[in-house]
Amino acid sequence: MSAQIIDGKAIGAAVRAEVATEVERFAWEHDGARPGLATVLIGDDPASAVYVKGKQKACKEVGMEGFSFPLAADTPREEAVALIERLNDDPAVSGILCQLPVPDHLDGAELTGLIHASKDVDGLSAISAGLLALGRPGLRPCTPSGVMHLLGEAQTELEGAEAVVVGRSNLFGKPMAQLLLGANATVTMCHSRTRELPNVCRRADVLIAAVGRARMVKADWVKPGATVIDVGMNRLDSTPPKLVGDVDFEAVKDVARAITPVPGGVGPMTIAFLLRNTLQAAWLARGARAEVS
Numbered sequence: 001m002s003a004q005i006i007d008g009k010a011i012g013a014a015v016r017a018e019v020a021t022e023v024e025r026f027a028w029e030h031d032g033a034r035p036g037l038a039t040v041l042i043g044d045d046p047a048s049a050v051y052v053k054g055k056q057k058a059c060k061e062v063g064m065e066g067f068s069f070p071l072a073a074d075t076p077r078e079e080a081v082a083l084i085e086r087l088n089d090d091p092a093v094s095g096i097l098c099q100l101p102v103p104d105h106l107d108g109a110e111l112t113g114l115i116h117a118s119k120d121v122d123g124l125s126a127i128s129a130g131l132l133a134l135g136r137p138g139l140r141p142c143t144p145s146g147v148m149h150l151l152g153e154a155q156t157e158l159e160g161a162e163a164v165v166v167g168r169s170n171l172f173g174k175p176m177a178q179l180l181l182g183a184n185a186t187v188t189m190c191h192s193r194t195r196e197l198p199n200v201c202r203r204a205d206v207l208i209a210a211v212g213r214a215r216m217v218k219a220d221w222v223k224p225g226a227t228v229i230d231v232g233m234n235r236l237d238s239t240p241p242k243l244v245g246d247v248d249f250e251a252v253k254d255v256a257r258a259i260t261p262v263p264g265g266v267g268p269m270t271i272a273f274l275l276r277n278t279l280q281a282a283w284l285a286r287g288a289r290a291e292v293s
């Protein structure tokens, strides 16, 4: 039997619609003030410019303020630091995002680390990572939060489930494992030096692949009835160019209970949860209880 296809596009759109409704409630309760997202883009990397433009557009679509700060590629460290500090102190700015990578003379981790934890809507600073590891409230990284939401929408039982995360990046794999642990799954993290990776994956009730290797996860790596989440985004040099995930979707969909496609699975969740985090940060700044953990 073919798996349930988890429709990230529709689920992401529903999250955005909920955020848009909440933004109106926020504005109504705060004399028209709206949550605001500040994006800092340093340099002229074309892909980064496209991502930032998409984030700003998404902000406007849900009724939030967007503040865009494009800085030249040779911006001195002091100037970038001063901008982030100024945004930390600006009450109109609920969330700050420093688009990575930054030019070589700057340190992306340092700049991200300067963002106040209450405005760290990417959830990637050391403080945000620490709060997550300790199970304390904080802003969580967007893509792993989006995956948790997809798992919920696909009615995936996490309590006591065997969850395997392939990939241990700070951006995705590590926070993903922490969120699953927080939901009482039994979590195994795999990486490039994991032995017998197919066997480890086959144990999983929930298998999450975030590697960056096209169609690496084969059908015989997947336990029948598992939920499979494909985070990978790999561009194939075909004509026309094709985007594929880390999972061999066509074969795995006949084994899994539920699976995300690429594109249209995890991808749309990242911006949806960036907006949700910005809204959460805005509520927190006004002393209100945020509705998401």
Ligand code: NAP
Binding pocket: 143, 166, 167, 168, 169, 170, 171, 172, 173, 190, 191, 192, 193, 194, 197, 210, 211, 212, 213, 231, 232, 233, 234, 266, 267, 268, 270
């Ligand atoms: P990353 O920082 O490059 O990390 C890749 C991870 O995969 C590393 O932990 C690496 O292990 C592991 N790995 C590499 N080859 C492996 C192998 N043969 N077997 C097992 N593990 C292996 O990547 P990332 O930032 O986490 O992103 C991973 C993928 O997800 C990319 O395709 C990226 O584009 C995509 N992504 C998508 C979204 C989205 O949809 N919005 C968001 C984030 C990431 P080592 O640590 O041992 O090197």
